[in-house]
Amino acid sequence: MAETIIRTENLSFAYEEEGNRIPVIENLNLEIEKGSFVAVLGHNGSGKSTLAKLINLILTPTGGTLSLFGEKVDEKEMSDDALYALRQRIGMVFQNPDNQLVATVVEEDVAFGPENLGIPPAEIRKRVDDALDIVGMRAFAKHSPHQLSGGQKQRVAIAGIIALRPDVIIFDEATAMLDPRGRADILATIEKLNREFGTTVIHITHYMEEAIRAGRVIVIDDGKIVLDGTPREVFSAVDTVKAAGLDVPQVTELMLEIRKDGFDFPADALTFSEGADAVEAYILKTRNKKEHS
Amino acid sequence: MNAAELRGVSYIYSENTPFRKVAVNDIDITFEEKIITGIIGHTGSGKSTVSQLLNGLLKPTSGTVSVEGKDIWEEPKKIRQVRFTVGLVFQYPEYQLFEETVYKDIAFGPKNMGLDESEIDRRVRTAAELVGLTPDFFEKSPFDLSGGQKRRVAIAGVMAMRPRILILDEPAAGLDPRGRDEILSRIVEYQKKTDSTVLMISHSMEDMAAYCDKILVMNEAKPFLYGTPAEIFGQAEVLERVGLSVPQVTKLMRELRRRGYDVRTDIYTVEQAKAEVERLVGGDAAC
Numbered sequence: 001m002a003e004t005i006i007r008t009e010n011l012s013f014a015y016e017e018e019g020n021r022i023p024v025i026e027n028l029n030l031e032i033e034k035g036s037f038v039a040v041l042g043h044n045g046s047g048k049s050t051l052a053k054l055i056n057l058i059l060t061p062t063g064g065t066l067s068l069f070g071e072k073v074d075e076k077e078m079s080d081d082a083l084y085a086l087r088q089r090i091g092m093v094f095q096n097p098d099n100q101l102v103a104t105v106v107e108e109d110v111a112f113g114p115e116n117l118g119i120p121p122a123e124i125r126k127r128v129d130d131a132l133d134i135v136g137m138r139a140f141a142k143h144s145p146h147q148l149s150g151g152q153k154q155r156v157a158i159a160g161i162i163a164l165r166p167d168v169i170i171f172d173e174a175t176a177m178l179d180p181r182g183r184a185d186i187l188a189t190i191e192k193l194n195r196e197f198g199t200t201v202i203h204i205t206h207y208m209e210e211a212i213r214a215g216r217v218i219v220i221d222d223g224k225i226v227l228d229g230t231p232r233e234v235f236s237a238v239d240t241v242k243a244a245g246l247d248v249p250q251v252t253e254l255m256l257e258i259r260k261d262g263f264d265f266p267a268d269a270l271t272f273s274e275g276a277d278a279v280e281a282y283i284l285k286t287r288n289k290k291e292h293s
Numbered sequence: 294m295n296a297a298e299l300r301g302v303s304y305i306y307s308e309n310t311p312f313r314k315v316a317v318n319d320i321d322i323t324f325e326e327k328i329i330t331g332i333i334g335h336t337g338s339g340k341s342t343v344s345q346l347l348n349g350l351l352k353p354t355s356g357t358v359s360v361e362g363k364d365i366w367e368e369p370k371k372i373r374q375v376r377f378t379v380g381l382v383f384q385y386p387e388y389q390l391f392e393e394t395v396y397k398d399i400a401f402g403p404k405n406m407g408l409d410e411s412e413i414d415r416r417v418r419t420a421a422e423l424v425g426l427t428p429d430f431f432e433k434s435p436f437d438l439s440g441g442q443k444r445r446v447a448i449a450g451v452m453a454m455r456p457r458i459l460i461l462d463e464p465a466a467g468l469d470p471r472g473r474d475e476i477l478s479r480i481v482e483y484q485k486k487t488d489s490t491v492l493m494i495s496h497s498m499e500d501m502a503a504y505c506d507k508i509l510v511m512n513e514a515k516p517f518l519y520g521t522p523a524e525i526f527g528q529a530e531v532l533e534r535v536g537l538s539v540p541q542v543t544k545l546m547r548e549l550r551r552r553g554y555d556v557r558t559d560i561y562t563v564e565q566a567k568a569e570v571e572r573l574v575g576g577d578a579a580c
Contacts, residue, residue: 043470043471043472044440095467150336176467177466177467181536182336206470209541245470245471246470249541250499250541251541251542251545253563254542254566254570257563257564257567258570261567272541272542272544273548275548276549276552279549283554283574
């Protein structure tokens with residue numbers, strides 16, 4: 001079994017508002033393995049972004065423990081340097097492409113992170129070129145970010161994170177503001193990072209068709225994990241997914257609706273071709289029965 | 294009467310510079326009144342340019358834009374009046390909230406129209422109700438609200454001007470499924486209650502299918518297809534050729550047809566697909 005690189009035990013986060021304690025994450029237990037591609041789903045306010053920020057050490061938990069790379073994180077005990085070192089290993093890409101680029105030239109933007117780490121110039125050059133190659137934006141290295149589309153900007157933001165060579169990248173609704181083509185590009189980039197470079201990916205999204213491409217799907221509601229499994233396992237629990245304010249793929253819902261009418265259809269079809277397979281299998285089965293009777 | 298028309302309209306950004314870009318190219322479009330028309334297309338297909346041409350934010354490089362039968366640039370000094378007739382809600386409108394309270398933010402538009410206090414109050418209350426905001430929100434700061442609530446405040450601000458044509462650019466972008474359904478069904482309700490014309494720009498084929506009466510597909514600076522959702526999604530292969538996605542159930546029906554089953558392919562909702570699949574398998578079992 002692969003090494004567990006993120007582990008939470010009864011992790012909790014709450015904030016105070018007008019003297020009241022507002023819980024966001026409650027006693028959450030989670031293990032994420034090295035090299036996995038995990039999609040996190042949940043409606044707005046479910047706590048999924050807070051969880052991401054806890055894992056990235058942007059927020060400090062109010063209860064429970066968090067271990068990263070086999071090491072328990074204790075912000076009181078650890079030196080700032082040790083915390084920075086951990087944070088560098090977990091990159092984060094945010095929702096709005098316009099809020100993440102700081103430089104006026106694409107390659108300078110990608111170099112911003114490595115420069116701040118004090119990496120030698122020749123090494124920075126290499127990292128920037130490699131990162132732009134991975135996201136397919138090398139041809140735009142000398143462009144100004146404002147001439148790029150949203151999807152292209154987001155790919156530059158990802159390159160800026162790749163250049164820091166993190167072990168884990170958290171995408172916090174990084175596709176939410178993009179058009180279908182931009183989303184497809186980002187998803188292809190995510191899959192490439194995960195498969196070819198072994199980067200552990202946590203992808204927070206509202207899009208079910210993106211989640212079905214992950215190896216594992218976690219559904220969060222009210223700060224708790226309500227479903228955790230393969231996309232097939234999770235989406236066949238249509239009622240729980242809907243109760244959490246989310247959608248299931250149209251084909252999964254269609255199969256469920258047909259089942260409700262008494263037809264023996266599979267509950268876990270996710271794609272249109274699986275749906276067509278199911279319809280075809282049903283027709284063949286009933287035809288055979290008739291021939292035998 | 295039609296709500297709005299574009300005749301031979303072109304719009305070119307940064308003319309006479311190296312960045313010259315033709316956003317819409319000699320287009321003729323008619324928008325029908327008192328229905329919801331969805332405008333769909335890729336980034337750069339010209340759909341946002343069309344919306345800004347309709348409300349007079351952009352002046353066409355050539356051609357005529359008419360609203361309610363009148364050329365809006367006939368008297369350029371009166372263009373401000375067009376912006377009250379054609380209300381435009383931009384993408385991510387919540388970034389444009391600026392007032393101290395929700396009430397003041399919604400009242401901003403009607404105030405600029407020079408209406409009296411009691412009329413402004415009436416309009417703020419009606420608009421808030423249309424988007425599902427209760428009066429206990431009025432004294433709150435818009436910045437204390439959730440993303441979905443902020444967006445509703447911003448949309449109410451435009452509705453309060455009572456535009457006869459309301460244009461919304463990606464009203465559901467970035468919202469979760471529940472928030473998306475909430476906002477889109479409010480828009481449908483608004484259209485019914487006010488009997489006005491609504492144009493909605495979106496990337497989401499599923500949303501378009503579920504909430505629009507007619508769909509206009511833009512591609513490469515030109516109108517490409519126009520019709521009811523069934524007419525549009527019946528041409529799935531044409532949509533896919535220009536790189537637009539179609540709903541998953543539409544793909545399923547096309548796949549069944551490809552495998553030799555006699556099914557309709559102009560299907561775009563789960564409900565329609567269920568009826569069609571059950572007809573297919575039920576019919577097969579019976580014979």
